[in-house]
Amino acid sequence: xxxxxxxxxxxxxxxxxxxxxxxxxxxxxxxxxxxxxxxxxxxxxxxxxxxxxxxxxxxxxxxxxxxxxxxxxxxxxxxxxxxxxxxxxxxxxxxxxxxxxxxxxxxxxxxxxxxxxxxxxxxxxxxxxxxxxxxxxxxxxxxxxxxxxxxxxxxxxxxxxxxxxxxxxxxxxxxxxxxxxxxxxxxxxxxxxxxxxxxx
Amino acid sequence: xxxxxxxxxxxxxxxxxxxxxxxxxxxxxxxxxxxxxxxxxxxxxxxxxxxxxxxxxxxxxxxxxxxxxxxxxxxxxxxxxxxxxxxxxxxxxxxxxxxxxxxxxxxxxxxxxxxxxxxxxxxxxxxxxxxxxxxxxxxxxxxxxxxxxxxxxxxxxxxxxxxxxxxx
Numbered sequence: 001x002x003x004x005x006x007x008x009x010x011x012x013x014x015x016x017x018x019x020x021x022x023x024x025x026x027x028x029x030x031x032x033x034x035x036x037x038x039x040x041x042x043x044x045x046x047x048x049x050x051x052x053x054x055x056x057x058x059x060x061x062x063x064x065x066x067x068x069x070x071x072x073x074x075x076x077x078x079x080x081x082x083x084x085x086x087x088x089x090x091x092x093x094x095x096x097x098x099x100x101x102x103x104x105x106x107x108x109x110x111x112x113x114x115x116x117x118x119x120x121x122x123x124x125x126x127x128x129x130x131x132x133x134x135x136x137x138x139x140x141x142x143x144x145x146x147x148x149x150x151x152x153x154x155x156x157x158x159x160x161x162x163x164x165x166x167x168x169x170x171x172x173x174x175x176x177x178x179x180x181x182x183x184x185x186x187x188x189x190x191x192x193x194x195x196x197x198x199x200x
Numbered sequence: 201x202x203x204x205x206x207x208x209x210x211x212x213x214x215x216x217x218x219x220x221x222x223x224x225x226x227x228x229x230x231x232x233x234x235x236x237x238x239x240x241x242x243x244x245x246x247x248x249x250x251x252x253x254x255x256x257x258x259x260x261x262x263x264x265x266x267x268x269x270x271x272x273x274x275x276x277x278x279x280x281x282x283x284x285x286x287x288x289x290x291x292x293x294x295x296x297x298x299x300x301x302x303x304x305x306x307x308x309x310x311x312x313x314x315x316x317x318x319x320x321x322x323x324x325x326x327x328x329x330x331x332x333x334x335x336x337x338x339x340x341x342x343x344x345x346x347x348x349x350x351x352x353x354x355x356x357x358x359x360x361x362x363x364x365x366x367x368x
Contacts, residue, residue, distance in 0.1 A: 002303070002360060004353055010303055011326040014223060096273075098245040098266040099252065101339025105269045184273065187316075191272060194317045195340055 044087050051079045058138060071137025078130030085123055089115050106192040113185050117177045124166065131162045206250050213246060217263045220327045224264070227311045227323040228271045242270045257336060264329065264337045268320050310359035318352050325349060 002010075055076055058068075092112045098105065135158045146154070201209075221242055225235040245266050253262060311319055324334050331349070335342045 002357075004357070007307055007356070007360070008326050008328065010300065010307060011223065012328065013300070014304055096269075097249070097252070098269045099249045099257075099262055100269070101265060101336060102268055102272065103339030105265075105339070106272065109273060188272065191317055194315060195338065 044083060044090075047083050048080075051076060051083070054079075067140055068138050071134045071140070073134070074130045075134025075138060078127040078132075078134060081123060081127040081130070085127070103192070103195055106188055106195070110185060110188055110192065113181050113188075116181060117174065128162050128166045132159045135159075135162065201251050206247075209253075210247055210250060213259065213263055214243065217260060217267075220260075221263065221267045223327065224267055224271065224320070224323045226308065227319050227326075228274075228316070238271060238274050241274060242267045245270050258333065261329070261333050261336050264324060264327075264333075268324070268337055271320060272316070306360060306363045309363045310356055313359050314352065314355065318348070318355070321345075321348060322352050322356060325352075 058072055096109055136155055222239055225238045229235050331342050331345045335345045
C-alpha cells in the first residue's frame with residue numbers, strides 16, 4: 001500500500017496540459033465581465049426607460065391635476081421600488097466574493113440564492129399596492145363622469161391587474177428558480193452540512 | 201491598484217498557480233473539456249477579485265480559496281459517476297513511466313469516489329497545503345481539518361487498495 005507522502009509526491013509530479021490560450025488573456029476576461037455587467041445595465045436601463053416613457057405618456061395625455069400627480073408619483077414610486085429591489089438582488093448574485101473561506105462563502109451564496117426566490121417579500125407587495133393605488137388615482141379624473149357601475153368595474157380591474165400580474169410573475173420566477181437555482185441550492189446546502197458536520 | 205499592477209500580479213499568480221489549480225480541477229471534474237471551463241472560470245474570478253486582495257492571506261491560499269469556491273458552485277454537465285477523468289495524454293516511454301501513470305490513474309479513480317468536499321480537501325492536502333492553510337481556505341477550524349483529513353486519508357488508502365485490486 002502506498003503511503004500518503006508517496007501519493008503526494010505522485011500527485012505533484014503530474015504534468016498538466018497547457019490551459020487554453022484565452023485563459024491568460026486578462027484583457028479578454030475583463031471584457032467578458034464588462035459585457036456581463038453591461039447586459040445587466042441594459043436590461044434594467046430598458047425597464048427604467050419604459051417607466052419614464054409611461055410617465056411621459058400619462059402626463060402628456062392626462063393633464064396635471066393634483067390627484068393625477070399624486071397618483072403618478074405613487075405609481076412610479078411603486079415601479080421603481082420593484083425594479084430597484086430586483087436590480088439589487090441580481091447585483092448581489094453577480095458580486096459573490098470568491099476570496100472568502102468556503103464556509104462563509106457557502107453561507108453568503110445560499111442566502112443570496114434564496115433571496116432570488118423571494119426577492120420582494122413585504123417590500124414587493126407594498127410596491128404593488130402603491131402601483132394599484134397610483135393607477136386608481138390617475139384614472140379617477142377621466143372616469144369621473146361614467147356610471148357608478150362601470151366606474152366600479154374599471155377601478156376593480158385597475159386594482160386587481162397589478163396584483164394579478166405580480167402573482168403571475170412570482171409563479172414564473174418560482175418555476176425558473178426551481179429549474180435554475182434549486183438543484184444548486186440543495187447541493188450547496190448539502191456541502192455546507194458536510195463541511196460543518198460535527199466531529200465525533 | 202492600477203490596471204498595469206493588476207495585470208502584472210495576475211500574470212504572476214497565473215504562472216505560480218496554474219499547475220496546482222488545474223490538478224484541483226481534475227480532481228473535481230469528470231472530463232478535460234469541463235476542466236478547461238472550470239479553470240477559465242476560476243481565473244476569471246481571480247482577475248475579478250484582485251482589486252479586493254488586501255494581503256491578509258498568503259497569495260497562494262487566496263487563489264485556492266477562489267478555486268475551491270468556484271468549483272463548489274460550478275455546474276457540472278454530467279454526474280460525477282458517469283465518466284472518469286480524461287487523463288492528460290502523456291507519452292509513456294519507459295516501464296517506470298507506465299507504472300507511474302497507472303498509479304496516477306488509480307489515485308484519480310480513488311479521489312473521484314470521494315464526496316465533493318472531501319475531494320477538494322484532499323486535493324489541497326496533496327498540493328502540499330498544511331492544516332492551517334486548508335482551514336484558511338475552507339473556513340473550518342484547524343482541529344476539524346485534522347479530523348476530516350485523517351478520515352479522508354483512511355478512505356483514500358482503502359479506495360487505492362480497492363482500485364489497485366480491481367486493476368489486477
